[in-house]
Amino acid sequence: MSTLSLNIVTPNGSVYDREDVELVVLQTTAGEIGVMYGHIPTVAALKTGYVKINFDNGSEFIAVSEGFVEIRQHKLSIIVQTAEAAKDIDVERAQSAKTKAEEHINSEQDRGDVHRAERALERANNRLYVSSLK
Ligand code: ATP
Secondary structure, three states: OOOEEEEEEEOOEEEEEEEEEEEEEEEEOOEEEEEOOOOOOEEEEEEEEEEEEEEOOEEEEEEEEEEEEEEEOOEEEEEEEEEEEHHHOOHHHHHHHHHHHHHHHHOOOOHHHHHHHHHHHHHHHHHHHHHOOO
16 A cells, blocks of 8 residues: 655644655545545645544544645645644643633633634644544
């Protein structure tokens, strides 16, 4: 079976690199897609969610926040603001980010702050969810 190479890049640099990927499941803004070797070249926007990576002897979930994916026949490049493997997610930190964001949303703030807090809440909830998938 031909495999894909997968690279995940954030503003902090490359955080994931693998050459033997059989299937990647991605959450795009237009819905979930599965990508295998030979996929039609595409660029898509990713929402805050997970990337599921299947390889010969297992699979792994990565939490990502907003970005893009570039799909080529044998290579997939994911460019996102943040990415953490499920096993590396600090659950306490995500819980405290969630509480802080909820407090902001429930307090009297201007709309810009609320919007920022809503996105922080989305990231925190996503990290809590993905950490439960490991
Ligand atoms: P916090 O308030 O805890 O910083 P945040 O959502 O504002 O949460 P981000 O700006 O999305 O944090 O991420 C900043 C950096 O910290 C990124 O490198 C991200 O991968 C990492 N990070 C954030 N939360 C966690 C977590 N719960 N576990 C592991 N890494 C995290």
